[in-house]
Amino acid sequence: MKKAKKGLIAVFVIGATIFLSGVGVLIYAIVAGFSPVRILLDESVTYQAFDGFGASGAWTFQLIGRNDVNANEAARLLYSDEGLMFNTLRYNIGAGTVEVDDERLFPERKTESFFIAERFTGDKAAFKDPNNFDFEGRDQNAMNVLRAAIATGNVKHIELFSTSPHYLLPANGKGAATKPHENNLPAENYEAYADYLLTIAGYFFRTYGAEIEISLSPVNEPQWSWGGNEEQAHNQEGCHFDPVPLGEFYDVFMRKLKEYNATNGTNIKPDLFDSGTFTADALSNAFSSGHFRDYIKEFEKYDWFDELEHISVHSYHADDMINVRKNFVKYAEDHFANKQIHMSEVCLMLDGTDRSIDMGLKSADLMLKDLTELGASRWCWWTAIAELEFEDGLIYFDKKDLKRNKPIEFVTTKRYFCFAQFTRYIKEGVRVKSKTKFDDTNWDEIGSCAFKNEDGTVALVVINYANRSRKLRLPSGYEVVEASCTDASRNIESISDFGKLSKKSVTTFVLKKIG
DSSP: OHHHHHHHHHHHHHHHHHHHHHHHHHHHHHHHHHSOEEEEEEEEEEEEEEOOEEEEOTTTHHHHTTSHHHHHHHHHHHHSTTTTOOOEEEEEEOOOGGGSOOTTSOGGGOOOOSBOGGGOSSOGGGGGOGGGBOTTTTTHHHHHHHHHHHHTTOOOEEEEEESSOOTTSSTTSSSSBSSTTOBOSOGGGHHHHHHHHHHHHHHHHHHHTTTSEEEEEOOSOTTSOOBSSHHHHTTSOOOBOOHHHHHHHHHHHHHHHHHHHHHHTOOOEEOOOOBSOOSTTOSOTTTOSSOHHHHHHHHTTSHHHHHOSEEEEEOTTTTTOHHHHHHHHHHHHHHOTTSEEEEEEOOOOEESOOOSHHHHHHHHHHHHHIIIIIOEEEEEEEESEEETTEETOSEEEOHHHHHTTOOOOOEEOHHHHHHHHHHTTOOSEEEEEEEETTTTSSSSOEEEEEEEETTSOEEEEEEEOSSSOEEEEOOTTEEEEEEEEESSSOSSEEOOOTTEEOSSEEEEEEEEEOO
16 A cells, blocks of 8 residues: 555655646746847847848740840849849859750759860860850850849849850760769769860959959769759759869869969959768768768868868758757868858748748748858859749749740749848848747747848847747847838838837848947
C-alpha cells in the first residue's frame, strides 16, 4: 500500500507540475501577446556594411526586351524610385545555345551570345578579339531592359554572370554536359573561356564603368549536375565543376583578369564563387559531387583567394533555418573572416503564383534571415521577372501578351511589396543592433532589422508574423521621418499610427535622432 500511495503522490506531483507549467506558459503568452512590442536600437553596435539589393535578368529579359514599352515598364517597377529601387542588376552572359540543337533545354532558356561563332576557325585567340563580338546586334532584347534600368539612375552594380561557357568551348559542344556531374570544360580551354568573358566584361566596363561597378562571375552553381537527361540538366544552361578543376580554372581566370585590367585600364571585379548553397553538406552526393567546404579547401591553396573582397553564395535549401546560417558564419569566420558575404541568388522553387500576404511574409523572412543571421552585404533575388504560374518572380507577365505583341500588364504580388519595405528604405550603410523585448522566445512572433544609412537616418524594418495586431513602442530618442506598411489590404502605404503593428505585416520606419 505504501508503494501505491507513493506512486499516486508521484503522479499527482507530476500532473500538478505540468498543469502549473501550462498555466505559466499561458499567462506568459497572454502577457507577451498584449504587452507592447518594444524595439531596442543601439547604433554603437554595428555589423556588416551593406551596399544594395538586386535581381537577375535571366531568363526573361530576352523576352520582355522585344518591346521598348515593356522594357521601360519593367525597369520602372524594379529599379526606379517608384518601384523597388534596386541598385544591382545581374546580367546573364549567354552561351549561344540558340545556335545548338539540344532538346534538353527549354527554348526560352536558350541564350544568345555576343560572340560571332562563324568567326571561329579553331584559333582560340578569336575569343579575345573584340572584332569577333557583336555588342550592337546580339542579345539586344536583354540589353534593352538593362539600358532602361540604367536610365532610372539607380543602378550602381552590374554583376555579369555565366552559367555555361560558350558552346564552342565545352567538351560536348553544348551548354550542358552529356553526363551528370561531368566536368564539361576541358582544361585546355580555360584560357579561351576567360578571354571570352573578359572581352564581354570589357565592353560593359567601357560603356558603363565610369558610373557603375562591373563585376564578373565566371561560374554559377558549380556543384549541381548540369548534365545528362532533360530532368538532370534542369532544362537550362549549366556547367559542373568538381572542386579541384574549379580551383584550377579560377587560378587561370584570376591571372587573366589581373592582366586584362592592367593592360586595358579597367577595374572589373571578380565575383566568386556563386555557390549553389551554403548549407554544411551542400546536400547529398545525389545532387553534388563536392561540398561547399571542399571547394573552399581548394581555393585556400591559391594566393588569389586571400585577395577576394567577398564570397558570393546562394541561399537555396537554407529556408528560414537560423542554425544553418549561424554554422556557416562560424565556418566563414575560421576561413575567410576578412571577406564580405554576398547573397547573389535565391527563390522559393514552388509551383504557382501565390499572391497572398503569407507568401509575402515567407519571402521577407528569408531576406531578413540573410541580412541578420547570414550578415549579407548585398542581397539579390533570382528572377526579376517570371511567367505566371512559377513561384520565382518579383513581377509577372502572361506569355500570351508577348504573342499578341501588346504592352504587358505586369502582375505584382505581396512578395514584391514586402520586399519594397526593405529595398526602398535601406540604402548603402551599415547594419546596427535592433532587438525586440521578447527576442529570446517565439511568443511575440516579431522580427526586425535596422540599417544606418549614409544620410544618418536609420531604416527599421519590423515583421509581424502573427495573425493578430500588436502594440508597438519605438526606440526612444528618435523621431519618425517616414513610415509605411504592407499587409493583406495595403501595399507600401504610408501610416501615421506608429504605436501599432497590423497583423501579418511588414512595416518600415525611417528614424532620425532627436537633437
